[in-house]
Amino acid sequence: MANKGIMYIDGQRVPFDGEPNVLSVIRKAGIEMPTFCYYSDLSVYGACRMCVVEDERGKIETSCSMKPRDGLSIRTNTARLLKHRRMILELLLASHNCSCTTCEKSGDCRLQELAMRFGVRKVRFGDSREESQLDDSSPAVVRDPSKCILCGDCVRMCGETIGMDIIDFAQRGYNMRVSPAFGRTLSQTHCISCGQCAAVCPTGAITIYNQIGKAWRAIHDPKVRTVVQIAPAVRVAVGEAFGLPAGTNVLDQLVTALKYMGIDEIYDTTFGADFTTIEESEEFLARLEAGGPFPMFTSCCPAWVKYLEMENPKYLKHISTCKSPMEMFASIVRKHYQEKDAQDGKTTFHIAIMPCTAKKMEAARPQFQHEGKPDVDLVLTTQEIINMIKESGIQLPQLDLEAPDLPFGLGSGAGTIYGTTGGVAEAVVRHCMPDKSRNTLRALEYSPLRGNESIREATIPVGDREIKLAVVHGLNNAQKLLKEIDEGTAYYDLIEVMTCPNGCVGGAGQPYGLKAKKQARSAGLYATDRSAPFKRAEYNPGVTSILQKLTHEQRHELLHVSYQK
Amino acid sequence: MGTTLREVIFDIGGGIKDGKKFKAVQIGGPSGGCLTEEHLDMPMDFDSLKKVGAMIGSGGLVVMDEDTCMVEVARFFMNFTQNESCGKCVPCREGTRRMLEILTRIVNNEGSLEDLDLLEDLSSTITETALCGLGQSACKPVQSTLKYFRNEYLAHVVDKHCPHCNGRKKVLQIDPELCKGCGKCMRQCPMEAISGQIRMPHVIDTEKCIKCGACWGCCPFGAIREE
Numbered sequence: 001m002a003n004k005g006i007m008y009i010d011g012q013r014v015p016f017d018g019e020p021n022v023l024s025v026i027r028k029a030g031i032e033m034p035t036f037c038y039y040s041d042l043s044v045y046g047a048c049r050m051c052v053v054e055d056e057r058g059k060i061e062t063s064c065s066m067k068p069r070d071g072l073s074i075r076t077n078t079a080r081l082l083k084h085r086r087m088i089l090e091l092l093l094a095s096h097n098c099s100c101t102t103c104e105k106s107g108d109c110r111l112q113e114l115a116m117r118f119g120v121r122k123v124r125f126g127d128s129r130e131e132s133q134l135d136d137s138s139p140a141v142v143r144d145p146s147k148c149i150l151c152g153d154c155v156r157m158c159g160e161t162i163g164m165d166i167i168d169f170a171q172r173g174y175n176m177r178v179s180p181a182f183g184r185t186l187s188q189t190h191c192i193s194c195g196q197c198a199a200v201c202p203t204g205a206i207t208i209y210n211q212i213g214k215a216w217r218a219i220h221d222p223k224v225r226t227v228v229q230i231a232p233a234v235r236v237a238v239g240e241a242f243g244l245p246a247g248t249n250v251l252d253q254l255v256t257a258l259k260y261m262g263i264d265e266i267y268d269t270t271f272g273a274d275f276t277t278i279e280e281s282e283e284f285l286a287r288l289e290a291g292g293p294f295p296m297f298t299s300c301c302p303a304w305v306k307y308l309e310m311e312n313p314k315y316l317k318h319i320s321t322c323k324s325p326m327e328m329f330a331s332i333v334r335k336h337y338q339e340k341d342a343q344d345g346k347t348t349f350h351i352a353i354m355p356c357t358a359k360k361m362e363a364a365r366p367q368f369q370h371e372g373k374p375d376v377d378l379v380l381t382t383q384e385i386i387n388m389i390k391e392s393g394i395q396l397p398q399l400d401l402e403a404p405d406l407p408f409g410l411g412s413g414a415g416t417i418y419g420t421t422g423g424v425a426e427a428v429v430r431h432c433m434p435d436k437s438r439n440t441l442r443a444l445e446y447s448p449l450r451g452n453e454s455i456r457e458a459t460i461p462v463g464d465r466e467i468k469l470a471v472v473h474g475l476n477n478a479q480k481l482l483k484e485i486d487e488g489t490a491y492y493d494l495i496e497v498m499t500c501p502n503g504c505v506g507g508a509g510q511p512y513g514l515k516a517k518k519q520a521r522s523a524g525l526y527a528t529d530r531s532a533p534f535k536r537a538e539y540n541p542g543v544t545s546i547l548q549k550l551t552h553e554q555r556h557e558l559l560h561v562s563y564q565k
Numbered sequence: 566m567g568t569t570l571r572e573v574i575f576d577i578g579g580g581i582k583d584g585k586k587f588k589a590v591q592i593g594g595p596s597g598g599c600l601t602e603e604h605l606d607m608p609m610d611f612d613s614l615k616k617v618g619a620m621i622g623s624g625g626l627v628v629m630d631e632d633t634c635m636v637e638v639a640r641f642f643m644n645f646t647q648n649e650s651c652g653k654c655v656p657c658r659e660g661t662r663r664m665l666e667i668l669t670r671i672v673n674n675e676g677s678l679e680d681l682d683l684l685e686d687l688s689s690t691i692t693e694t695a696l697c698g699l700g701q702s703a704c705k706p707v708q709s710t711l712k713y714f715r716n717e718y719l720a721h722v723v724d725k726h727c728p729h730c731n732g733r734k735k736v737l738q739i740d741p742e743l744c745k746g747c748g749k750c751m752r753q754c755p756m757e758a759i760s761g762q763i764r765m766p767h768v769i770d771t772e773k774c775i776k777c778g779a780c781w782g783c784c785p786f787g788a789i790r791e792e
Contacts, residue, residue: 047654049694060693080693084656087690091659124683125663150652169652174662176652 005070010077020044022063022074023051031076034085034114036202037151038064041501041515042160045152050085050114054078086118094125096203097146104142105204108512111149132177137187139364140357140508141198141206148178148205154197161501163476164307166191178205190310194303194475194499195357195508208357208509212384212391218349218377219262225346227337228258229329230404231269233355233419233504234382236524237511241386242396246517247524252401254385257394259402268404269352270411272329273418273427276300277537278547279322279559280424281431284494288465293318295470295485295492298424300324302362303499305563307475312482313564321560325418326352326359327368330375331558332546333408351378353385355419355507358499367561381509412540413532420522421473421503422449422456425496429469430536432462441535450526452502452519455481457492473498473506571605574628585630589714591638593622595645596702598709599635618709620702634730635714636721639707640668641775646703657700660691664707671718674725681718685711736792737776741766743788750780750789 002018007025014029021044026033036048046065053063053074060081063074075081093115100106132145152169155178159165166189170179180189198206218224235251244250255266284296299305299320308315323331330350337348352359356379362368363376380388389396403409414430417423426449433440448456449469454477458469470492472478478497484490500506505521506513513521529535538544550558570590574580581587591599592609598619600607607613614620629638647661664687670676688704688711695701711718720727739750739759744766751759751767758774761767769780781789 046696049654049656049696052694080689083686084690084694087660087686088655088694091655091663094663095659124679125666128662128666149655150658171652173648173650173652174658176658 003068005068007068007070008073010075016068019068022053022066022068022072025068026053026063026074026076033063033076034117035064036110036114036149037153039153039156039200039514042153042156042200045156048149048151049088052081052084054081060084082118085114086120089115089118089120090123090125092149093120093123094127095129096149097129097144103147103204104207104210105147105201109204110202135185136209137185138191138193138209139361140191140193140195140209141186142209143186143206144204145177145179146205147203149203150176150178151202152178153200153202154178154206157196157200161474161476162192162194162196162499163479164190164192164194167197192303192306192310192475192499193358193361196500197508198357199508199510199512208381208383209360210384211360211378211380212388214378215351215380215384215388218351221349223346224349225265225337225341226263226349226351227265227267227333228263228351228353229267229269229272229326229333229408230254231326231352231354231356231419231504232273232416232423232525233507233510233521234353234385235528236419236505236521237355237382237513238386238389239396240511240513240517241390244397245520246513247520247522247527249524249528250396252403253396253399255404256399256402257389257392257396260394260399261388261392263351266404267329267333267408268411268415269325269329270415270418271408271540271542272325272327272332272411273415274412274537274540274543275328275332275547275559276322276325276418276424277412277414277427277431278543279328279555280320281428281537283320283322284428285432285462288462288467288493295495296320298494298496299563300418300424301358301498302356303358304475304478304497306358306361307478307499309563315482316564319563321562323368323559323561324359324362325415326354326379327362327375327561328559329408330368334370334375335558336408349377350375351380352376353380353382355382355504355510356500357381357508359509367563382507383509383511386511407542410540410542412537413529413535414537415540416528416532417525419504419525421498422451422471422496423503423525425449425458425469425471425494427537428494429460429462431538432467433460434463436536445526452515454501467493469493470495472496473503474501475499566610567608569606569608570600570626573609573626574605578626578628581628581630585632587628588631588633589629589635589638591627591629591642591706592625593620593705594625595642595649596620596699596705597622597625598705599629599638599713600709601713618705618712620705622702632729634672634727635710635717636668636672636727637730639710640665640672642706643668643703646699649699650703651699654694654696654700656691657695657697657703660687660695661700661703663687664691664704668707671721672730674721674727676722678722681711681715681722736771737769737774737778737781738771738790738792739767739769739780740788740790743786745786745788747785749783749785753779753783755779 009029016025019025033051035051037045051063135143239248239250297319359379363379368375414427448458456471502518506518589599643665647665650657652658667680746764756773758770
């Protein structure tokens with residue numbers, strides 16, 4: 001039975017119904033409780049002590065670790081509490097590398113925001129920080145321990161949601177640090193570059209590896225043709241930085257903005273996703289004929305592929321041989337511009353705008369290099385492209401609409417929903433199901449393929465066979481599923497895995513957002529799918545015409561890859 | 566329970582050594598409070614001790630005579646709790662470290678009156694917001710000495726001269742001429758501040774040394790000097 005009742009917050013009568021802690025009830029009452037270490041998608045840690053409240057007897061407790069009780073009366077802003085919060089902030093600032101103006105996180109830093117909110121203008125303690133080493137060894141994130149406030153968000157994210165436990169607390173007391181085991185750098189660990197640690201870091205201690213400079217150099221070089229592809233999840237998140245509600249599809253404004261910034265050709269990754277749908281479906285149908293190996297795993301998520309390589313290589317043969325949509329697209333673009341480059345003497349520079357930090361790692365993989373040059377020259381995250389738009393002074397919401405360029409700018413609705421959990425599986429099912437009527441599509445809308453549960457199962461009839469599908473998001477859930485498969489307690493034919501919670505819309509490259517925001521982005525993608533002119537990959541004329549022209553060998557070379565050693 | 570402190574210290578414990586005057590008693594382990602002469606006739610039980618800012622805690626008593634500097638006592642116990650802090654919550658991890666910094670500054674006669682206010686502010690935040698019992702009681706020695714022995718803090722801060730501990734601010738050193746390198750002092754030192762090879766003169770690391778005098782007491786050659 002849900003915990004129900006009435007609480008009194010600063011004298012205001014607030015009913016609660018199943019909220020996990022007093023802090024969420026306070027937030028429901030419209031009071032923005034300050035905190036560093038409480039993140040509603042993770043477990044309660046209670047270390048920052050910012051969310052303290054005072055009860056009727058004057059006892060001070062943290063609201064994040066307090067259970068709501070019927071009749072409980074608390075105050076959130078007494079003189080004592082404010083004094084303590086200011087002191088805690090002052091203590092944190094004293095040990096923090098306050099190089100705010102040049103910090104990657106400036107303007108978006110919770111320590112900065114709260115210090116401003118509580119009017120901490122002076123730090124009465126001397127700087128006694130010990131020197132720390134910057135770790136920029138990872139292709140996805142940069143760790144600067146001098147800015148760490150030891151809230152443990154990254155540690156819990158890496159352990160609880162991703163299930164990798166790459167970073168943890170080391171040493172104790174004042175010497176406590178967040179670090180990979182034995183003080184290694186990230187590149188020496190099994191880090192899968194998902195970047196979720198950076199997504200939850202309240203300060204600049206873990207930030208996304210910033211490559212904006214490289215992008216500008218390419219854009220401003222007259223001898224370089226810049227080609228951009230925009231991933232599905234990006235279009236429903238960029239608007240958030242310009243005051244639009246989460247889930248607003250701003251693809252067309254984004255195209256205009258990129259044109260203004262000087263990018264030559266702007267395409268849509270959903271075009272690549274349609275290739276992936278067709279190739280993956282055909283591979284799946286072929287496996288059905290050949291009898292395995294099952295389950296077949298999707299291969300779109302680079303962090304997931306990396307995880308299997310590092311931790312569970314026996315399943316590598318189960319993973320689809322299809323490249324990810326980004327890399328398929330990049331192969332097609334490379335082939336397309338080969339002749340053109342030779343004709344006009346320009347070099348093509350391929351930029352992929354992704355919601356993902358692991359794509360930076362994927363782009364650098366040896367499998368996706370040709371003649372020493374990567375197919376995707378640069379991966380920019382949503383956050384980086386937002387910064388570039390802001391740097392250019394472009395007011396995104398006021399822009400005219402412009403569609404992505406042809407021939408690679410048009411994707412199906414199925415390609416669009418790749419950006420959310422369940423989308424890849426649904427696209428494949430749409431392609432595999434022999435019944436192409438509108439009613440089957442509508443039935444899929446209400447199937448377990450859509451939703452927010454971390455592990456979802458569906459049984460779909462294909463031909464004379466019922467296929468068992470699973471959709472998983474959050475890598476720890478995928479690990480659970482693998483364990484069940486190992487033990488023989490679960491069987492699936494096809495499993496879609498996304499490392500980040502809620503799929504790509506919740507990627508680490510996206511602007512900061514909690515569960516509700518990520519779900520709004522997913523809803524935005526489904527809305528785009530509903531209004532798409534065609535909803536199945538095989539109805540994409542651009543894709544089918546290219547596939548027809550390719551020989552079997554070419555198709556294999558361009559669109560497939562092997563991760564097995 | 567209920568026995569007075571006077572009975573424990575003077576009747577059972579036999580009073581102060583060498584006929585010196587009683588000054589303070591620190592009760593309840595490293596995070597207990599310091600009590601004075603006026604509390605000696607108070608019965609020892611949970612409630613009455615809590616009222617005066619001390620606690621029964623481990624039940625241990627540290628009795629101090631007139632030669633003891635109470636600021637140094639507060640610094641000594643803060644050093645202990647700071648070392649014991651696990652580092653999880655902010656007030657204890659950062660706060661006890663800053664408390665120790667300020668106390669060390671005051672003991673070295675480098676403190677200011679603002680430091681006393683800062684100590685009080687920090688103490689209240691750490692006591693009221695720390696996650697566990699260690700942090701919540703870590704400031705008791707500081708709070709109680711600030712309350713009952715404020716004049717000693719003022720001696721350090723305003724007069725820049727403390728009659729009790731300035732004599733002890735001396736540095737302990739080993740006379741290389743007298744030291745035979747037996748290693749006794751090295752084994753006795755609680756801070757591992759002494760290093761050296763056997764049969765060679767040993768050296769005291771003055772940074773680590775807490776001037777406890779353990780080496781001085783055990784040296785068979787009288788090689789430890791105060792400078």
